[in-house]
Amino acid sequence: MTQIPEYVDGQLNLAGAESLVAKTVEAVAGAPVDRASSLDLGGIDSAFAIALHMHQPLIPAGGDDTRTADIISNLQWMMWHQDIGDNHNAPTFLWCYKRMGEFIPQLLGEGKRPRVMLEYSGTLLHGLRRMGADDVLDALRGITVGEGRDAVEWLGCPWGHAVAPSTPVQDFRLHVRAWQQHFAALFGTEALARVRGFSPAEMALPNHPDVAYEFVRTLVDCGFTWVLVQEHTVETPDGGPVRTPHLPHRLVCTNSKGETAEIVAVIKTQGSDTKLVAQMQPYYEARGLQPVELAGRRVPPLVTQIADGENGGVMMNEFPGKFHEVVRECSGTRTPMVTATEYLDQLFASGIKPSDLPVLQPVNQHRIWQKVKAGVGPKRLATAIEKLRAEDDRFHVDGGSWTDNISWVRGYDNVLAPMERASSLFHEKVLKKKVSTEDPRYRDALFHLLTAETSCFRYWGQGVWTEYGEELSRRAIERAESVR
Template sequence: FPAGANGELISNLQYMFEHSDEGDNHNAGVFAWCYSRMGDFIPELVSQGCNPRIMLDYSGNLLWGLRQMGRDDVLNNLKRITCEPQYQPYVEWLGTMWSHAVVPSTPIPDLKLHIQAWQHYFAAIFGYDALARVKGFSPPEMHLPNHPDTLFEYIKALKECGYRWLLVQEHSVERPDGSGLWHDDKYIPNRLVARNSRGETISITALIKTQGSDTKLVAQMQPYHEAKSRGRQQIGNVTVPCLVSQIADGENGGVMMNEFPPSFNPAWHEIKGNGGGTSDVVGFNGTEYLELIEAAGVNPEDYPVCQAMNQHKIWQRVDPDKATPEAVAKAIEELNQTDHQFHMDGASWTDDLSWVKGYENVLEPMNQLSALFHEKYDSLVKQDAAVTQRRDYQEALLYTLLVETSCFRYWGQGTWTDYARELYRRGEALVKS
């Protein structure tokens, strides 16, 4: 955000270091260590004969901040466990959005821009070989859009960018008939199916994050204890081990900062003592698990099917085989008026042009800046892809993506709003110049 000495863009971490007397900014050094510490924990555990696993999710924004601050100590520690072959089996990076933008409220044409910008930035730091191993996606705040068009375009963008699975929260999905997921189905991969307002379908593998897993529980290695209570399960005619998928959302309340290390490291020693880390309960990363069960003969077509929450209510009103954007919009409008439990996150979508038209008079700055950006650049990029290498394009893109960070999503009052307004002002000046 624009809080440098002369209004330049700096990261929150840098701001914490520069204003250590405000709030809990005295923790800046500890935060930096948290971003770096897996580069110490994993080699240490491996040298002790353990078989640890960790999946990492850092926004492009965060990686940029570390680079901007010259924190090569942190980045080199992460490079060690990412790029050195002896640590690759233990560490999996998950892709995410470039800035911490929640998917349902991000303008649809920007979803792919965030996804690609993260990939470009990750590759610039860790190399293309490391990027080629990034197959799973971790959505900011675990938000899953349930509007048929937004979800369809999101999954389409993920697949076009090479992702093969997505982490999904159990209460954000339902079975096709609208009932909740069967308990056992939460511990095996699901096939998340999205149908858009034209009736087209697309699907991607989803690993389900179970509900009992807020940050505090993950910090105490609750997934490990949950896994102890699970047996094996059948997918098609193949029996496989269950997978308990969990995620913690960084430094809320200091839990990951303080409680995670004394729980994470001993768990791998306990696992080592119970079967050498190769039997009983073991650690898996997401892609590793999917590759192993598929190599054992599991067919992804046999994964249980799920869809985004509340979608069954739309398809009860609209025949999927005769779906039109108008019929879906009408069904959503009726449901909003008659069903207080019905919530739809996301937006309808036809194509870039009508999207820009539709937002011409919308006051929400985020949508406005995005519309201005696409109005200026989409036709230019179509004529010549090299436009994306131009400085003016990249600067305008940077401000468009930054304004979509979730911290700026609620345009109320206060410092964050002032920062967001300034980012918007700069972005608008760039796209109008």
């Protein structure tokens, strides 16, 4: 196994090993994950999977003056200021990031069959290292490369928790590649080869045809074989709702040039409520389901949920006991806990092919394709979209996420304009000049660009968070402009 250094001369190593990362994922393309699995789809009625999303942004708060302060983890700032607001939760948050490294070995030692999917943003992983939380990373390493690795599935994500609908498509690809390299540096290339699923930040799926196409292309090109999507961000080709949410689908995206990209989609049902996962609701929902027909075969349905792994009193306090209770109860039954890749590997081994899966597309695209045909080009597509907006002020191509009352574009000009300037300069001053990805200037500029594109600086509205976003964008612009 080739080791990628986590830091190079004090800089986080987010670039420079692109060829090794590409070779790693290409070597396992299309092959099932090498795991010791007792899952037999023919012997169960249904299955369920839970994923834990973990994220902390990086903020310019390591000092009194925002313009000169060190960039630190928001978690570290919370630890320093536990007397403010809800910051007293910081030690519990830190334990939440570590505790699966304790729960999985314990339950395996009892002879049970725990399963969990984990998604940690790159900003969180870097922040943990920089604040000296090596014990957290060591615990995670134990269930990533150790005996518990078959019980844990890591999901890829954008390094800086950037939302796909409003992040420049070329930058989103940089986020995905950066996360892969960072993960490989932490846990090794063999661990990276086992990462097949992708979890978009905020469950935000682009629905603009050209952006959605590039989103799927990026995932496929980066070696991912499936993506987690929120039920209400997709539609059937006739514009209807998802009819079989507990079966995998194909997410098919066509752009204005008529090009098509597709990937397997696992559907997350219902809204983003941490109580659903904290109280292990997917298990109880799955217990009421029976096999359904797919391509002439009877297959067990899969109930899938994702939630923040640390936010909220229920997740912080009730989840540990409930997780242990359900793992102990479901192990060896006809409603087992699984990971999505484990389920998909067994499904395709049974004779089902990806082409047998029902088709989905991003929400609102049916209305677009009624106005204009794929292949007419970006100008005519833009005209059709403007007509739809004029006819219905609720129509949008800002993308969809777990909450439809938030636009990731409208109302954030003061943040988006500096971010777009930073992105433009990075591509003009760094990429077009073909600065080596191993060059310290490249790594420095990339780190600041990806950090500035974190969704938190928009999600939390106006105030200190947008000020953080503006400051990080200023630094990203400064780094890009300094490249000569």
